[in-house]
Amino acid sequence: MRTRPPLQGSFGAVASTHWLASSSGMAVLERGGNAADAAAAAGFVLHVVEPHLNGPGGDLPAIVRRPEQAPRVLAGQGVTPASATIERMRAEGIEHIPGTGLLAAVVPGAVPAWLALVRDHGSWAPADVLAFAIELAERGHRVLPRVVRTIAGRADFFREHWASSAALWADPAPAAWDVIRNPALAETYRRLADAGRGKGREAACDAAIAAWSEGFVAEAIDRHARQPAMDSTGAAHAGLLTGDDLAAWRPSWEDTVAMHWRGTTVHKVGAWSQGPALLAALGIMDPLLPDRAEALDADLVHVAAEATKLALADRDAWFGDGADLSRLLDADYLAERRALIDGTASLELRPGALRGDPRLARMPEGAPATRAAGTGEPTRGDTCHIDVVDRWGTVISATPSGGWLQSSPAIAELGFCLGTRAQMLWLEPGLPTSLSPSIRPRTTLSPTMLVDDDGATAALGTPGGDQQDQWQLAMLLGLRVLGLDPQAAIDAPSWHVTHLVSSFEPRTWEPGGLHVESRLGDATIAELRRRGHVVTDAGPWSLGRLSFASHEPDGTIRAASNARDEQGYAALR
Helix, strand or coil: CCCCCCCCEEEEEEEEECCHHHHHHHHHHHHHHHHHHHHHHHHHHHHHCCCCCECCCCCEEEEEEECCCCCEEEEEEECCCCCCCCCHHHCCCCCCCCCCCCCCCCCCCCCHHHHHHHHHHHCHHHHHHHHHHHHHHHEEEEEEEEHHHHHHHHHHHHHHCHHHHHHHHHHHCCCCCCCCHHHHHHHHHHHHHHHHHCCCHHHHHHHHHHHHHHCCCHHHHHHHHCCCCECCCEECCCCHHHHHHHHCCCEEEEEEEEEECCEEEEEEEEECCHHHHHHHHHHHHHHHHCCCCCCCHHHHHHHHHHHHHHHHHHHHCCCCCCCCCCCCCCCCHHHHHCCCCCCCCCCCCCCCCCCCCCCCCCCCCCCCEECCCCCCCCCCCCCEEEEEECCCEEEEEEEECCCCCCCCCCCCCCCCCCCCCHHHCCCCCCCCCCCCCCCCCCCCCCEEEEEEECCEEEEEEEEHHHHHHHHHHHHHHHHHHCCCHHHHHHHHCEECCCCCCCCCCCEEECCCCEHCCCCCHHHHHHHHHHHHEEEEECCCCCCCCEEEEECCCCEEEEEEECHHCCCCCEEEE
């Protein structure tokens, strides 16, 4: 079944996790902007309308393909502070990096990355791209019920410990669909736009980046991070992030990691993300899959779940900034991993010997244990996603996140808070994800791009923390094994495993855990339980917030979006 019709056109498309972002991006295309301009405009709007899921203080990985060129990664994941060492953190009396507060703050990369995208591939000036977000922050927008619930859940904490957050969000706390405003954020964006006025487009982008990384934003962040703030350890700590850290970092362009699979090349972000785990899962499971299936039966879900467990165990043992994953997709290594799959559910974490004996971090006291409600991750649907296609054939897949309103105290003069991505690092030496100065934490953010053998190019992705690549895997199986169109593949029943080391505080795991949508059917769910999976029925429509946009060689543009949570929409002409 489909919740929405499959959209087709030839002019352009924007699909995202909020209709105001999609409509803003489409307005850019209608006014002559290109995909880079539209994606950035939509991204800045998401900072305003989904503040519980991302913000200016967060991060951004994106994959961009221009016509006839290889896809490239825009690396907007900021790095740890130069003073961030295990010894320095231990001196604070902590065992694990907290998921909230200031200690886990890294260089905020999203805004410089969006501006770099416009500078390098756009056609508009920063002032024009920022105008949509400025208007919504200044004049206001109708606040989502999910934002309201997030604020209500933290309002008392804000009032007791984070006065600036209480003033911005909780006094008074909004009701669902109230109009909320953020004039401080509007002014921040206006000052970035003003920094480039009177300059050429590229120079204007560089001026806005400088105002962020070396100017008034960096100065305000430096002052803010020096003031101790309560965090999830139960104590107040100042941050390590400084203005010098912001000044020393800029977003960069990198090659993707890619693998050919069933008529398409799947492109992902590198070892500083979890993205290569999707490729590994596809490579492990492919010989075990049918050429074509009529439905998502227990055999297919079981194989996908077991392959995913193996791929994510390798993520937890081997992935990290600068890690060598060159053997991950080798046929012999994939065969070694595939041989571990049988007819029953594994209840062990089984990383492979990718580069010698694997080593996992020491789990927190009491692990393994059923995963508790995270203190460092806002919801299972955290994060945002944007897919954009323009009429010239540029395709962009972007997954902004971090800087959630509940992650750290608001910076009153700027209208946003810092992200806490360093919570994904360990205070244990010798791991690919050990805390170290000026490194990118291994992120869960994971956009995807498909380049078919005939040249058709598609962007897709979803929010969801550790589940992002799992829900994308389910969509890919829908597209390439069930033969569904993109909208039907998004709407098909989904699932994910919780048999992994959570990337967020608390760092625990749920052995054998498999969450499924009940639409898989009673018989399929019963069979999965019989095979040993610890199945949680998550309800009929609960897993994934996927979106999709594509460009075909004949100029046809397609788009699809997720009906779950009643937020995501695609706009297309």
